Amino acid sequence: MSDYLYVGKDIPRTIEADKVCGRAIYINDLKRPGMLHGKILYSRYAHARIKRIDTSKAKKLQGVRAVLTGYDLPDVRVGFIKDQTVLKKDVVRQFRDEVAAVAAISLEIAEEALHLIDVDYEELPAVFDPREAMKEGAPLVHEVDARGKPVRSNILPLPWKFQAGDPEKGRRESAYVVKDDVRTTWVNQGCMGTSGCIAEFDMNKNLTLYSQTNVPFLGKQRIQEYLSRLGLGKSNVRVLNPVVGGSFGTKLDTDIYEFIAIQLALQTGKPVKILFTREEEFFALPPRQPALFNIEQGCDREGNLTFREVKAILDNGAYTSWGATTPSVMMMPISSLYRVPNVRFDATCVYTNNIYAQAMRGYGNPQATFAVETSMDRLAEEAGIDPAELRLINCNRPGEETPMRLKITTCPLEACIKTVREKIRWGEKRGKRNGRGVGMASLIHVAGGARVYKSDGHGIIVKVDQNGRVDVLESGTDQGQGSPTVISQMVAEALGFKPDDVSITLGDTSLCLWDAGTHASRHTFMAGNAAIQACRSIKRQILEMAVEFIPQIVTYAIKKKKQKDPNFREPDLDWKLVASPEAMDIKDRYIFPQKAPDHPYFRTEVSEILTRGLHVGTGQSRVVIAEAFYDPPTEMLDREMKGNYSMTYAFGTTAVEVEVDKETGEIKIVQVFAAHDVGRAMNPTLVKGQIYGAAYTGAGYGLTEEIQVRNGRVMNANFRDYKMLTAKDVIPVEPIIIEVPDESGPFGAKGIGEPGLVPTAPAIANAVYDAVGVRISDLPITPEKILSALRKKDVC
Amino acid sequence: MKKVSVCFTLNGDSVTAEVPVTWSLLKTLREYFELTGAKEGCGVGECGCCTVIVDGDAVNSCLYPIPEIEGRSVVTVEGIAGKEGTLHPLQKAFLENNAVQCGFCTSGMIMSAKALLDKNPDPAEEDIRTSLSGNFCRCTGYVQIIEAVRRVAKGNT
Ligand code: FES
Ligand code: FES
Numbered sequence: 001m002s003d004y005l006y007v008g009k010d011i012p013r014t015i016e017a018d019k020v021c022g023r024a025i026y027i028n029d030l031k032r033p034g035m036l037h038g039k040i041l042y043s044r045y046a047h048a049r050i051k052r053i054d055t056s057k058a059k060k061l062q063g064v065r066a067v068l069t070g071y072d073l074p075d076v077r078v079g080f081i082k083d084q085t086v087l088k089k090d091v092v093r094q095f096r097d098e099v100a101a102v103a104a105i106s107l108e109i110a111e112e113a114l115h116l117i118d119v120d121y122e123e124l125p126a127v128f129d130p131r132e133a134m135k136e137g138a139p140l141v142h143e144v145d146a147r148g149k150p151v152r153s154n155i156l157p158l159p160w161k162f163q164a165g166d167p168e169k170g171r172r173e174s175a176y177v178v179k180d181d182v183r184t185t186w187v188n189q190g191c192m193g194t195s196g197c198i199a200e201f202d203m204n205k206n207l208t209l210y211s212q213t214n215v216p217f218l219g220k221q222r223i224q225e226y227l228s229r230l231g232l233g234k235s236n237v238r239v240l241n242p243v244v245g246g247s248f249g250t251k252l253d254t255d256i257y258e259f260i261a262i263q264l265a266l267q268t269g270k271p272v273k274i275l276f277t278r279e280e281e282f283f284a285l286p287p288r289q290p291a292l293f294n295i296e297q298g299c300d301r302e303g304n305l306t307f308r309e310v311k312a313i314l315d316n317g318a319y320t321s322w323g324a325t326t327p328s329v330m331m332m333p334i335s336s337l338y339r340v341p342n343v344r345f346d347a348t349c350v351y352t353n354n355i356y357a358q359a360m361r362g363y364g365n366p367q368a369t370f371a372v373e374t375s376m377d378r379l380a381e382e383a384g385i386d387p388a389e390l391r392l393i394n395c396n397r398p399g400e401e402t403p404m405r406l407k408i409t410t411c412p413l414e415a416c417i418k419t420v421r422e423k424i425r426w427g428e429k430r431g432k433r434n435g436r437g438v439g440m441a442s443l444i445h446v447a448g449g450a451r452v453y454k455s456d457g458h459g460i461i462v463k464v465d466q467n468g469r470v471d472v473l474e475s476g477t478d479q480g481q482g483s484p485t486v487i488s489q490m491v492a493e494a495l496g497f498k499p500d501d502v503s504i505t506l507g508d509t510s511l512c513l514w515d516a517g518t519h520a521s522r523h524t525f526m527a528g529n530a531a532i533q534a535c536r537s538i539k540r541q542i543l544e545m546a547v548e549f550i551p552q553i554v555t556y557a558i559k560k561k562k563q564k565d566p567n568f569r570e571p572d573l574d575w576k577l578v579a580s581p582e583a584m585d586i587k588d589r590y591i592f593p594q595k596a597p598d599h600p601y602f603r604t605e606v607s608e609i610l611t612r613g614l615h616v617g618t619g620q621s622r623v624v625i626a627e628a629f630y631d632p633p634t635e636m637l638d639r640e641m642k643g644n645y646s647m648t649y650a651f652g653t654t655a656v657e658v659e660v661d662k663e664t665g666e667i668k669i670v671q672v673f674a675a676h677d678v679g680r681a682m683n684p685t686l687v688k689g690q691i692y693g694a695a696y697t698g699a700g701y702g703l704t705e706e707i708q709v710r711n712g713r714v715m716n717a718n719f720r721d722y723k724m725l726t727a728k729d730v731i732p733v734e735p736i737i738i739e740v741p742d743e744s745g746p747f748g749a750k751g752i753g754e755p756g757l758v759p760t761a762p763a764i765a766n767a768v769y770d771a772v773g774v775r776i777s778d779l780p781i782t783p784e785k786i787l788s789a790l791r792k793k794d795v796c
Numbered sequence: 797m798k799k800v801s802v803c804f805t806l807n808g809d810s811v812t813a814e815v816p817v818t819w820s821l822l823k824t825l826r827e828y829f830e831l832t833g834a835k836e837g838c839g840v841g842e843c844g845c846c847t848v849i850v851d852g853d854a855v856n857s858c859l860y861p862i863p864e865i866e867g868r869s870v871v872t873v874e875g876i877a878g879k880e881g882t883l884h885p886l887q888k889a890f891l892e893n894n895a896v897q898c899g900f901c902t903s904g905m906i907m908s909a910k911a912l913l914d915k916n917p918d919p920a921e922e923d924i925r926t927s928l929s930g931n932f933c934r935c936t937g938y939v940q941i942i943e944a945v946r947r948v949a950k951g952n953t
């Protein structure tokens with residue numbers, strides 16, 4: 001094992017003690033002097049023409065400072081393909097369309113003012129099923145595109161087409177082929193902290209935005225662009241992150257409410273806060289992208305995969321956010337989970353009058369892996385091969401390049417499959433059909449960044465004061481994953497200081513360097529690599545000072561000793577030991593010669609050197625600071641949608657045992673083993689926390705969670721009707737950490753934020769099949785669906 | 797708006813508050829006393845982020861009408877650490893056991909757990925799960941939270 005002092009250790013999160021004392025400041029708790037409260041009026045129809053908006057009564061209400069509609073704002077388009085405006089005028093296209101906004105001195109007054117706004121609508125025909133919306137003659141959600149050109153279809157000009165090898169040939173060479181339709185649904189990210197922001201302008205129209213974003217720099221860029229369209233090109237934008245109450249994808253886009261707060265703040269000259277209610281959190285935030293898949297794959301007689309072909313239809317909703325880009329990640333498991341030589345993947349995103357979607361933990365991976373891994377089970381059955389065996393036959397291997405040109409570095413997938421197979425006692429439990437069953441599913445996910453923007457860079461600034469306190473200005477964000485603890489461990493390790501010496505500042509675009517965002521399970525990987533670079537320079541600076549100052553300190557000490565004790569014999573010191581930075585090292589805040597770590601004269605506490613550096617008193621004083629910008633040598637997807645977009649990929653396998661009650665259709669999760677390839681765990685307890693949390697959300701995805709959307713309206717916008725798992729729903733997860741340090745990762749680490757979620761739902765679906773012989777390919781797997789499938793099976 | 801004046805004990809101190817009669821205990825704690833540890837995750841009694849202890853019971857303070865607090869004793873997450881700043885064993889266990897991720901549910905979780913342990917210092921896992929079932933957590937999957945509570949429970953016996 002390694003001889004790291006801090007990396008790999010279960011350092012507790014004491015750095016976040018404020019959170020257990022009720023002292024951490026979330027957006028909910030943040031107030032600014034003179035702050036106003038903003039509220040948003042949403043559409044009453046899924047598709048309608050706005051005939052008239054009357055805000056006069058609202059404007060007259062005492063305490064109201066601004067009422068805005070789309071007619072008051074310049075026509076500036078926002079969003080991923082600029083297909084919406086901040087406040088909608090003329091036409092509304094979904095129930096969450098923001099029609100008007102109010103700022104008032106209190107929340108109550110703002111709410112009252114919303115009731116006083118009169119909007120007359122004329123309802124338009126709407127379309128809610130993406131398959132219907134694709135047909136000719138379907139009602140058009142948008143009549144013109146972002147450039148004002150008329151459009152003829154609801155299909156987005158964003159085709160996802162991927163092909164590798166020759167799928168037809170693969171099909172011809174197959175001994176067994178299976179085909180299936182799979183459906184995944186809208187899922188709410190369910191952050192316990194609701195969304196919100198505060199926008200505040202100074203007299204020079206510089207904007208400070210207190211935002212929960214996990215992409216502060218891209219957010220800043222979008223807002224800067226927006227302001228310049230408003231004629232405020234000279235405004236500086238500073239994005240600041242308060243403590244964030246969960247993200248899971250919701251903070252990846254700059255949301256409309258943030259632009260609305262900015263508009264209200266501009267209008268009133270006061271700081272404006274918008275804070276979502278739980279109901280808004282459910283209907284006015286983009287949830288996980290739903291998808292319809294048609295998947296077909298085959299294998300030869302020996303079980304070697306021959307081809308895989310997937311067609312996906314994505315309900316884009318009325319506007320476009322990151323949901324429309326989930327195919328870029330779906331492509332990863334479809335092309336690269338297990339070795340499959342011939343692959344085709346087509347995804348079509350279609351406008352409808354439903355709520356629009358975006359990212360959630362795992363991006364498009366949970367959807368696609370559900371399709372791939374349930375299909376693998378079908379194929380195993382068709383071919384008469386044990387499902388675990390089929391996976392092992394086709395297991396990814398280290399050093400391979402996948403059809404998508406992903407370069408697999410380390411890959412302990414085989415170990416993951418074998419470990420969970422053994423843990424769950426697969427051989428003994430499988431195939432009984434007695435109401436108890438086991439199933440498994442694996443995953444591949446980016447684990448070394450994800451080049452979805454031109455730069456996948458990540459900056460860090462490290463400075464050390466004269467007392468040896470280390471300040472790290474870190475360009476990522478923390479939405480709860482524990483980055484401050486992990487980064488302090490990595491910095492302490494790289495510097496030879498202690499984690500307690502390190503303070504972390506996150507999420508401040510003015511202080512920190514650029515970063516592509518804390519998404520794609522990339523924070524530890526990126527921050528660690530940047531930190532190692534910066535710390536190397538810091539260490540060098542300190543050791544260079546040590547070369548200069550240790551002789552001074554030691555000579556002075558000897559002189560002092562001689563003065564005190566005339567019998568003191570001057571030691572014969574080997575000054576070469578401290579003659580160069582290379583000859584020395586730092587550990588636990590002590591500088592020492594590498595050849596004599598415990599040297600009685602040369603071993604020096606860092607602050608002694610640092611203080612001397614500052615206090616030289618000759619006009620030569622120095623401070624210690626270094627910055628690093630780590631941009632990994634990865635590739636953007638090319639025109640064929642191929643390219644190695646991450647430095648490394650994480651693998652994992654989850655095995656689940658379920659008990660299904662044939663009378664009620666209830667599923668009980670008996671046990672879950674989740675084996676994950678993490679490179680090297682920086683903090684095993686925190687890694688397990690990521691696996692537990694993700695597995696739970698994955699189980700919710702599999703079993704209970706679904707935003708019910710009827711004719712465009714969210715019907716279950718509360719925790720009573722939207723079923724998230726509680727502490728009562730026991731999901732006995734045992735995380736298994738598989739460590740094969742990856743060369744490209746800091747201290748060998750790979751990302752682990754998202755993987756735990758990905759294989760959970762398909763593993764459950766496969767276990768349910770093993771238990772009662774029905775395949776539910778439509779998430780979530782509810783008791784009703786099981787019962788109706790059992791009934792159908794009995795009839796047949 | 798009609799106001800009401802209430803006297804009660806808050807984290808051991810006698811306090812008086814004059815607030816609109818429609819305010820909840822949560823709003824009074826957050827707005828009047830500026831104790832923002834209890835959080836509003838839903839405002840309608842479904843998430844547990846606002847949990848505080850009233851006369852020994854864990855309650856959803858978002859549903860608690862302020863007039864009814866008269867004469868009662870309220871403990872919030874801000875009131876459980878020692879005066880010298882030593883953390884309550886639950887606070888310590890939550891940090892050490894990674895029972896805190898984003899932390900938004902944490903105040904409520906800790907208060908629900910405390911109400912349980914005050915009544916039953918050595919609860920079974922089942923009791924802990926039942927007591928925490930009104931507190932949602934999206935980050936942790938509850939496992940490390942339950943472990944943290946059990947650790948303190950064991951420590952107590
Ligand atoms: S805020 Fe009180 S239960 Fe959710
Ligand atoms: S720690 Fe985030 S909701 Fe519990």
